[in-house]
Amino acid sequence: xxxxxxxxxxxxxxxxxxxxxxxxxxxxxxxxxxxxxxxxxxxxxxxxxxxxxxxxxxxxxxxxxxxxxxxxxxxxxxxxxxxxxxxxxxxxxxxxxxxxxxxxxxxxxxxx
Amino acid sequence: xxxxxxxxxxxxxxxxxxxxxxxxxxxxxxxxxxxxxxxxxxxxxxxxxxxxxxxxxxxxxxxxxxxxxxxxxxxxxxxxxxxxxxxxxxxxxxxxxxxxxxxxxxxxxxxxxxxxxxxxxxxxxxxxxxxxxxxxxxxxxxxxxxxxxxxxxxxxxxxxxxxxxxxxxxxxxxxxxxxxxxxxxxxxxxxxxxxxxxxxxxxxxxxxxxxxxxxxxxxxxxxxxxxxxxxxxxxxxxxxxxxxxxxxxxxxxxxxxxxxxxxxxxxxxxxxxxxxxxxxx
Numbered sequence: 480x481x482x483x484x485x486x487x488x489x490x491x492x493x494x495x496x497x498x499x500x501x502x503x504x505x506x507x508x509x510x511x512x513x514x515x516x517x518x519x520x521x522x523x524x525x526x527x528x529x530x531x532x533x534x535x536x537x538x539x540x541x542x543x544x545x546x547x548x549x550x551x552x553x554x555x556x557x558x559x560x561x562x563x564x565x566x567x568x569x570x571x572x573x574x575x576x577x578x579x580x581x582x583x584x585x586x587x588x589x590x591x
Numbered sequence: 592x593x594x595x596x597x598x599x600x601x602x603x604x605x606x607x608x609x610x611x612x613x614x615x616x617x618x619x620x621x622x623x624x625x626x627x628x629x630x631x632x633x634x635x636x637x638x639x640x641x642x643x644x645x646x647x648x649x650x651x652x653x654x655x656x657x658x659x660x661x662x663x664x665x666x667x668x669x670x671x672x673x674x675x676x677x678x679x680x681x682x683x684x685x686x687x688x689x690x691x692x693x694x695x696x697x698x699x700x701x702x703x704x705x706x707x708x709x710x711x712x713x714x715x716x717x718x719x720x721x722x723x724x725x726x727x728x729x730x731x732x733x734x735x736x737x738x739x740x741x742x743x744x745x746x747x748x749x750x751x752x753x754x755x756x757x758x759x760x761x762x763x764x765x766x767x768x769x770x771x772x773x774x775x776x777x778x779x780x781x782x783x784x785x786x787x788x789x790x791x792x793x794x795x796x797x798x799x800x801x802x803x804x805x806x807x808x809x810x811x812x813x814x815x816x817x818x819x820x821x822x823x824x825x826x827x828x829x830x831x832x833x834x835x836x837x838x839x840x841x842x843x844x845x846x847x848x849x850x851x852x853x854x855x856x857x858x859x860x861x862x863x864x865x866x867x868x869x870x871x872x
Contacts, residue, residue, distance in 0.1 A: 498706070502736060543732075544822075546818070
């Protein structure tokens with residue numbers, strides 16, 4: 480198997496919630512922090528172990544606040560470094576195409 | 592009068608400030624007989640204030656309806672009557688829905704289920720359905736998070752109301768978010784910095800403009816925080832919203848028209864209003 484072609488999938492609406500919440504756990508349910516801690520990190524580390532890409536599917540839910548996305552993906556970059564996160568993650572967002580650009584911005588600016 | 596924060600803020604803000612100037616246990620009467628036009632933002636704020644006075648100070652608020660038939664119909668269609676004891680009946684297929692923080696579900700927190708209710712209501716029966724309103728869902732979550740974090744002296748102290756009104760005549764959905772807190776300029780974070788901004792000659796309308804433009808750093812000192820309101824403005828500028836208005840304390844901003852100005856009276860809290868075209872996909 481070609482490593483570059485191998486992909487792990489994470490569909491947020493199916494595996495976490497279709498109604499994402501705020502930034503932090505203490506602000507409300509299904510927060511970006513909860514998503515990162517309970518699901519994203521585990522999948523991310525699994526992708527690292529397998530040397531494959533982790534494709535995040537953002538479609539199918541009601542939408543996302545920027546705080547949720549920043550805390551999830553920016554938070555991941557603060558923990559693992561922006562370069563590694565950028566190299567490991569790809570995104571699918573047919574319903575809101577600009578989200579992908581926003582998320583890469585959060586990853587790049589995560590350490591500010 | 593025109594009772595509308597969006598269309599006539601200088602007229603509407605004093606009306607609401609007077610209503611909020613209460614005396615404990617003294618009942619109030621809201622005279623709407625002179626109102627010839629009322630908009631959904633004003634209806635949501637009126638309801639929020641009436642309930643605030645009742646629940647926090649035991650003040651019973653009664654009132655009459657406008658004499659203008661169209662204004663009465665907007666009130667009837669808005670969802671206003673669901674929360675009040677009134678002889679006015681709710682239409683079977685109302686154009687509007689108003690929600691409040693349901694403390695029995697999730698105490699004073701941001702909750703996607705609340706935003707979902709408005710999005711489901713607004714998207715029902717329209718071709719683009721929920722896809723058209725995905726960014727609005729995010730805006731509502733950001734507003735709820737701001738109320739939770741910044742509206743009071745501690746997280747979760749203040750509550751919010753939100754509404755959507757399907758304006759079939761103008762072909763758009765009108766969203767209103769009412770933050771019943773202290774307002775942006777009285778928030779703990781910004782009030783501490785106001786003197787500094789005044790020293791460099793920034794007046795409040797300019798400060799709000801810079802805040803929305805992401806030019807005022809978050810009080811957390813973390814550059815990646817404080818992106819909620821700027822993200823709504825960015826969405827508006829990118830064509831996702833056809834109007835985005837903020838009224839907080841004594842400042843009004845019709846952002847896409849670049850109209851930032853001071854108001855004659857100071858309204859507590861924050862009212863955010865935006866419109867999404869039914870054609871927007």
